[in-house]
Amino acid sequence: MVRPVCSPFDRARLVGAGTTECVEAAFRSHHTAVRDSKDPDRAVIAFPHGAWADFVGAIRMGRLG
Numbered sequence: 001m002v003r004p005v006c007s008p009f010d011r012a013r014l015v016g017a018g019t020t021e022c023v024e025a026a027f028r029s030h031h032t033a034v035r036d037s038k039d040p041d042r043a044v045i046a047f048p049h050g051a052w053a054d055f056v057g058a059i060r061m062g063r064l065g
Contacts, residue, residue: 025052 024040026033032052035044047055058064 022037023034024037027049028046030048031046032049033044033046034052036042055064
């Protein structure tokens with residue numbers, strides 16, 4: 001039996017602030033890839049891991065309204 005190849009976003013975390021606006025993140029070896037969960041066929045943006053962690057931390061602390 002041949003198994004399908006999995007997308008790196010299959011086990012992605014959803015990041016949101018209690019809204020329906022979410023993104024999917026795939027943690028790669030050198031960066032974090034991010035895409036719109038509602039439109040996964042569009043562009044993917046890559047962030048250095050530290051920059052992504054800082055962004056998510058700012059959201060969680062309410063510094064980005």
